[in-house]
Amino acid sequence: MMNFTIGPVQMDDETLEIGKQQIPYFRTPEFSALMKENEAILCRLFDAPEGARVVFMTGSGTASMEGGVMNFFSSGDNVLVVNGGSFGHRFVQLCEIHQIPFTEIKLDYGKPLTKELLYQFDNKGYTGMMLQLCETSTGVLYNMEMIGDFCAKNDMFLFVDAVSGFMADEFSMKKMHVNAAITGSQKALSLPPSMSFTVLDSKAQKRCAENKVRSMYFDYCDYLKNGERGQTPFTPAVSTIIMLNEKLRRLEKSGGIRVANKTAKERAEYFRAKIKHLPLKLFSALEDSSNCVTALMPTTKGVNAHRIFEIIKDEYGIWICPNGGDMAEKVFRVGHIGNISNAEIDRLVEVFEDLVKRKLL
Ligand SMILES: *Cc1c(COP(=O)(O)O)cnc(C)c1O
Numbered sequence: 309m310m311n312f313t314i315g316p317v318q319m320d321d322e323t324l325e326i327g328k329q330q331i332p333y334f335r336t337p338e339f340s341a342l343m344k345e346n347e348a349i350l351c352r353l354f355d356a357p358e359g360a361r362v363v364f365m366t367g368s369g370t371a372s373m374e375g376g377v378m379n380f381f382s383s384g385d386n387v388l389v390v391n392g393g394s395f396g397h398r399f400v401q402l403c404e405i406h407q408i409p410f411t412e413i414k415l416d417y418g419k420p421l422t423k424e425l426l427y428q429f430d431n432k433g434y435t436g437m438m439l440q441l442c443e444t445s446t447g448v449l450y451n452m453e454m455i456g457d458f459c460a461k462n463d464m465f466l467f468v469d470a471v472s473g474f475m476a477d478e479f480s481m482k483k484m485h486v487n488a489a490i491t492g493s494q495k496a497l498s499l500p501p502s503m504s505f506t507v508l509d510s511k512a513q514k515r516c517a518e519n520k521v522r523s524m525y526f527d528y529c530d531y532l533k534n535g536e537r538g539q540t541p542f543t544p545a546v547s548t549i550i551m552l553n554e555k556l557r558r559l560e561k562s563g564g565i566r567v568a569n570k571t572a573k574e575r576a577e578y579f580r581a582k583i584k585h586l587p588l589k590l591f592s593a594l595e596d597s598s599n600c601v602t603a604l605m606p607t608t609k610g611v612n613a614h615r616i617f618e619i620i621k622d623e624y625g626i627w628i629c630p631n632g633g634d635m636a637e638k639v640f641r642v643g644h645i646g647n648i649s650n651a652e653i654d655r656l657v658e659v660f661e662d663l664v665k666r667k668l669l
Contacts, residue, residue: 310652313629314444314472314601315494316501317646322558323499326551334546340538342553347535349556353565354470354489354507355480361513363506363531366544369471369492370398371526372504376467376488377402379516379528380436385409387436388429388464393417393445394632395469399438417635418446418603420596426458436465441473441489442598445631446591447641449477449598456484465511471495471504475565476572476600476645481509488512493548496572496600496645497555502545508532572599575653576644582657587611587669591639601629603641611669613640619668624659 311318319327332339347362354360365372377399381387385408389399392415403410411429415421421439437459442449452468459466468489470479475496481489488508494501508516508528516528530541559568576599580590583604591603606613617630617640629641642656663669 310626310655311646312642312648312652312656313627314641314643314645315492317494317496317498317643318648319498319500320555320558320647322554323551326554327500327547329547329550331546332550334544334549335539339546339549343535343538343540343549346549346553346556347538349560350505350507353556353559354474355482355565356507357482357509359510360481361508361532361535363508363528364535364540364544364549365504365506365531366502366540366542366548367504368494368501369469369490369504372471372490372492372506373398373469374402374406375526375528376490376506377406377408377438378521378523378526379519380465380467380488380512381406381408381515382519383407383409385435385465386411386433387438388413388434389437390421390439390450391415392419392421392440392448392450393443395440395443395445395471399469418448418592420448420592421450421455423451423454426455430458430462434462434464436467438467439469441468441470441479442477442600444472444598444601444641445603445635446639447597447601447603448592449473449596452479452484452486456486460485465515467512472600472645473598475559475568476576477598478569479565481507493545493552496568497552498646499548499551499555500545502548503552569599572644575599575648575650576602578650579642579644579653579657582653583660586657586660586664588660600645601641601643603631603639605639606669608669612637616640616663616669619663620659626656626659628656 471492474491492504493499631639
């Protein structure tokens with residue numbers, strides 16, 4: 309089995325080893341210390357400002373997208389939501405569900421948010437903005453520095469879903485004026501699906517306190533209060549937290565976020581260089597593409613992208629990542645996060661070449 313999806317991804321041996329162990333009881337000083345260490349390291353890796361905190365949510369990335377919308381925003385806000393694909397669309401749906409006044413910036417899928425487009429909303433009284441770092445469904449990486457400057461200029465609260473982009477792409481809460489940002493366990497951290505993590509600056513914490521959200525499980529004030537003693541209000545995915553601790557320590561020891569970004573970039577470039585001769589076209593322009601994933605369109609007439617996913621899964625035992633919705637028949641994706649070697653990439657390229665020989669691609 310080989311997995312080139314964008315989550316769950318291939319795990320490291322060290323993580324798999326922890327998965328074999330029994331799960332300890334967690335209301336202990338030992339576990340609290342581990343949680344506090346996780347919080348400190350995550351804040352460093354997100355380059356968060358002094359005083360930042362982390363909400364450890366047991367629930368996939370979407371739980372933290374929803375938790376963020378509920379805790380950071382209210383009916384008194386007017387926010388900009390960038391919809392450049394299925395994850396941007398999810399923020400639109402969440403604003404509808406939670407009745408947060410918003411304006412949708414709908415992009416042609418595969419296209420970036422340009423400065424020209426964004427500045428149409430300059431000085432219009434918006435109070436916040438939410439978008440992805442990388443829109444995983446199309447592979448587009450947004451220009452977060454440009455967007456952060458816009459938000460700072462307009463005094464807008466910036467909430468970033470960095471679930472897939474974290475570790476793969478350059479990201480700094482401080483440099484990009486980000487107030488809150490999420491990642492998830494099953495993306496580049498390469499842990500089992502189960503948890504997501506939101507880093508909150510002091511403004512984000514203040515918004516939570518003022519909002520008094522009507523929810524038990526999604527009450528971030530409760531998470532922050534419990535977090536002061538290194539605990540969560542409810543039972544977390546304990547083994548994921550232990551795996552996270554091992555992974556974060558290893559990440560820092562091996563050079564931290566800069567090295568992680570560099571590795572991801574090299575891997576994406578290695579793959580993209582290897583497929584140049586194949587009848588596949590990049591869905592987003594190279595300069596707008598994230599390091600975490602490559603979205604590809606077969607160029608041969610009559611070739612169905614979803615069918616390619618099925619053939620590679622059933623006949624070669626390899627998972628690439630299919631697309632949903634309108635893009636399902638036209639686009640598939642190859643992920644670059646997780647424990648993937650160049651030899652595995654070479655094997656996938658061989659499979660593509662074999663499909664061309666068989667006149668299936
Ligand atoms: C994977 C992902 C999520 C979370 O999806 P879940 O299925 O809830 O884990 C959120 N945003 C982005 C950009 C993602 O890639």
